[in-house]
Amino acid sequence: MTHRRAVAQRLRAAAAVVVLGLALTACGSEPQGDNVDPDLVDSTEPPTLGACRVLAPTDVEQAANATKTVDCGARHTAQTFHVGELPAKFDDAAYDDEAVGQHAYTTCSKRFAEFVGADESLVLRTIVSWAWFRPSEQAWDDGARWFRCDVVGGTATSEAYVPLPKTAEGLLLGLPEDKWLVCARGPVFEQTEKVPCSQQHDWRAVSAIKVGVPGDEYPGDQVVASRTDAQCRIAVQAWLGYPASFEFAYTYFHEAEWDAGNRRSVCWAKTTE
Template sequence: MHRAVVLLALALLAPVLASCASERQGRNTDDALVDALEVPDSGVCRVLTPEDVALTSNATRTVPCSKEHTAETFATGELPAEFDKVAYDDSALARFAYRTCSKAFADFVGADESLVLRTTLSWAWFRPSEKAWKKGARWYRCDVLGGSSASTTYRPLPETAKGMLSGRAPDVWLSCARGPSVAEGEKVPCSQKHDWRAVTTVKLGQPEDAYPGDRVMESRTRSFCSSSVEAWLNYPAEFEYGFTFFHKPEWDAGIRRSVCWARTSE
């Protein structure tokens, strides 16, 4: 007997698609970076908090990557010319940032399509301040973070996050949950005591496919995750599993996978 006990839709794009009218640019700002017009440096580190990441622009001063930090910039660049005339909060900016930063993030940390959705690491992107935007600044910055959109604090990162998920990823950076279900449980790293582990993902479409609708997504995810988790657990007589499927905004951004969770303390 097997039983699906949870349906959870992750707000994966929330930090990407959200906008903030505040002109604050983070804590502990560097005057040289406030309202900066130039493309930021890549390969630098900062101590960022979820509150910093909630802002559209960030001018927090850098720290040596050999010192404790929670964020590392892994990609920067000029925005394409198509954004020269768009509004500061145009939704096309968020879609560009998702496509650009998500691919660069996976390459940087050494994660495949599945692991990207099962790690406690995440990324955030920043644009120029609104003042700098009005002066013609058009750049983006992608930072890897020691936590996810559900985190209230971030964990310190290693001196560099480059390749940190290559090979066998450490449990401290893998997603688990503690509680009666994934939806109700507290999200914790798998290095901590847990009841659920995000073990696999299942592919539900090709890049050119249209979104099939919530009902189809749920049905396919439930069926595919049942088989996937059963195999991961080595075909036990009884097991419990959960699943996460994404909705149209995430599909439009390019996500074609759902996440499968196994009830396990391992």
Template sequence: MRLRHAVAVVCLGLLGAGLSGCGSEDQGGNTDPDLVDAVEVPKTGVCRDLSPDDVAKPANATAAVDCASRHTAETYAAADLPAEYDDADYDDPDLGTYAYRTCSTKFAEFVGADESLVLRTTVSWAWFRPSEKAWSKGARWYRCDVIGGNSASPAYRALPRTARGMLSGRPDNRLAGLRQRPVGRTGREGALLAEARLARGHDREVWASPTTSTPATG
């Protein structure tokens, strides 16, 4: 039995006995109560100050910040999932495949980068799904955030007021790194990663990988 299913059984037992103690899953730091276990599709153009720990989680309810202030993430795409996922399991591998295909395409369009430039910058993207509680209530959506780093980054760098078109010219040197290693799966994060290619024939050779997470299973 998967760990979260076992936990769910315990929670139901506690509720049946009139006890409490099972709360929502961890959905990031500095959460907004209105976003915890939210069923509605997230808004785009929203900025947040996310950390690698936040991005490692499948769901995120971190409070929004003013895009004029320091932030490390901006939501550039969000929408309902196709109807084919109405009956899908929360950790269905096909969901990650769909998110990668969708978010990666929209990422390149949003930041204004061609394939070569995407491969030479450490600016990447992360995607989130509803919490398990929201999923059980029928929530079926995805959220794509551009982030100032990738899964190899110990911390993310601040983004400009908006990341729209930020790579249409030369990348910001603060957001570029020399020969960053491609990111692989890391234990409980179970990160779904693209196979990034090393872009050769440039003065700077920088790795970039999308950063997404899937729920851990036991």
């Protein structure tokens, strides 16, 4: 049997997720999404927990969002799963204080996993993700210190979001449907596009292995890549049922993602299943 070459690839997906959380605009009349609700623009009132919206990736690029809410029984691509109040230490913080973004990122990450019912591995292997929004700059100046976490039907690399169910709560519990899991299409992993596993695909994200533990200093790209290669080879072979030959790829992340708390890499199996 022909032995195929194992393919390795590095991506910056997690970094892009962080960027979603930290994106800012400078002016006070910054965009607040498409199809805005005038009552929400520059509002100091905390958003409504559980509200649904039709958001697009361009909306998520903005720091603030005042898009109109829709009935969750209608088509929507986003749902608010957490509304938080910033700690008192941020009362006098600047609008673009990085510590604000870090607080929201940490909180939303944890609440997202709890809301959709995913563990650390599954969070990195789903086509759904989250974004967070702060008040507008005007509302911030008026004393608003809330932040909003939304689950969205896509990732940082999605060109468009897919509709979500009436509620995304528990979406990934048990054995998630393939339409919520991430696969890739393309013979060579470096040139693939990410698609839901319910679509035709050539690669499936089958595991997200640990390459460090909380408290570890970042060991460097080379060490993370080496650990990832060794562990993914084992994980993918086991997932495929220990074939004599197989192809695998992996996604490992870098220092920015490590500092944000990620200690995992994603293992991909070459498979149409």
